[in-house]
Amino acid sequence: MNLLDAISGYSAPALAIMMIGLILASLARGYSGFGFSALLISSWALVTDPAKAVVLALMLEVTASVFQAASVWKDIPWKRVGLLMAGAVIGTPVGVYILAQTQPDILRIGIAGFVLISALALMSGFKLKTKSHPASTAAVGVASGACNGAVAMGGLPVALFLTADGDNPQVIRAAIIAYFFLLDLTGLAFLGHQGLVSFDIFQMAILSLPVLLIGMYLGQRHFLGASPEGFRRVTLILLITLSALGIIRAFMG
Numbered sequence: 001m002n003l004l005d006a007i008s009g010y011s012a013p014a015l016a017i018m019m020i021g022l023i024l025a026s027l028a029r030g031y032s033g034f035g036f037s038a039l040l041i042s043s044w045a046l047v048t049d050p051a052k053a054v055v056l057a058l059m060l061e062v063t064a065s066v067f068q069a070a071s072v073w074k075d076i077p078w079k080r081v082g083l084l085m086a087g088a089v090i091g092t093p094v095g096v097y098i099l100a101q102t103q104p105d106i107l108r109i110g111i112a113g114f115v116l117i118s119a120l121a122l123m124s125g126f127k128l129k130t131k132s133h134p135a136s137t138a139a140v141g142v143a144s145g146a147c148n149g150a151v152a153m154g155g156l157p158v159a160l161f162l163t164a165d166g167d168n169p170q171v172i173r174a175a176i177i178a179y180f181f182l183l184d185l186t187g188l189a190f191l192g193h194q195g196l197v198s199f200d201i202f203q204m205a206i207l208s209l210p211v212l213l214i215g216m217y218l219g220q221r222h223f224l225g226a227s228p229e230g231f232r233r234v235t236l237i238l239l240i241t242l243s244a245l246g247i248i249r250a251f252m253g
Contacts (some may be wrong), residue, residue: 006203014047019211024238026212029064030219035239037061037152038115042242050107051099052201054152055191058184059205060212061152065181067216075174083134084158084175085182087141088148092183095149096190102150111151112246118156119239122163132165148187155180 007015021043028035037057044053099107132140140161148154155176162172191197 006200006207010048017047018044021242022208022211023215026064026215027219029061029212030068030216035236036064036155038118038156038239039242041111041152042115042239042246045108045111045246046242049104050111050151051104051196052198052204054099054150055188055197055201056204056208057152058148058187058191059201060208061180061184062188063205063209064212064216065177065184067213068177068220069181071220072174072177075170076178077171077175078178080137081175081179081182083137084141084144084179085186087138087143088145088154088183089186091142091145091147092149092186093190095146095151096187096194096196098146098150099191100194100196107151108246109251111153112243114147114151114153115156115239116243116247118153118160119236119243121160122156123233123236123240132161137161145183145186148183149190152184152187154183154187 010018021040024043025036025039028039040057040060041050041053044050044056102110140157144154144157147157158179159172159176162175188197
């Protein structure tokens with residue numbers, strides 16, 4: 001089967017939205033390790049089945065983590081990542097079940113609402129009053145696994161948690177990249193068991209791979225000379241905008 005068959009059913013405007021979303025998501029992933037799935041799914045859910053976008057995002061997240069592993073290895077807080085994964089193993093099948101059983105329009109509203117709340121919380125600079133304990137870290141992992149299985153956005157609650165807990169940006173980035181790799185492999189295994197991983201999504205992932213790698217490279221090279229905090233702010237503004245558009249689209253039918 002020709003790879004181009006994977007995109008033959010989309011209109012030119014839909015493909016343009018998907019391409020722009022992929023480029024922005026890849027730049028964000030390369031720069032900060034944050035925001036790829038949220039940007040990709042928020043944009044793609046405007047024009048395609050959000051369940052397919054969820055599976056595609058997980059495939060590309062795994063690939064991105066492999067390519068970024070060497071640059072973050074020494075900064076990974078393995079104990080914290082392990083606690084998060086222990087919780088995620090419990091939460092992931094719950095999220096996958098929600099994804100498999102939820103209608104696309106309802107899923108779009110859920111994705112948009114989740115992204116909007118998370119982005120606003122991150123932008124507000126929310127901080128925890130005391131340092132987290134192992135039990136609370138594992139609990140965040142449960143929530144993250146459920147979010148990842150349902151909408152491939154398990155990184156948002158973890159990014160919010162680590163930022164609020166006062167970790168430095170370098171450690172946050174390393175933790176998220178390492179955690180994403182393990183989390184997304186787990187998510188794909190559960191999605192495959194539910195029959196949600198199809199050949200046409202795999203084709204789309206292959207077509208998206210060059211854009212992902214170029215975007216990550218440019219992001220890692222400090223694309224446009226933006227500061228990490230400035231780029232993070234732009235990413236959050238984009239997420240808020242996309243989530244608002246998703247809510248409007250869902251309610252307007």
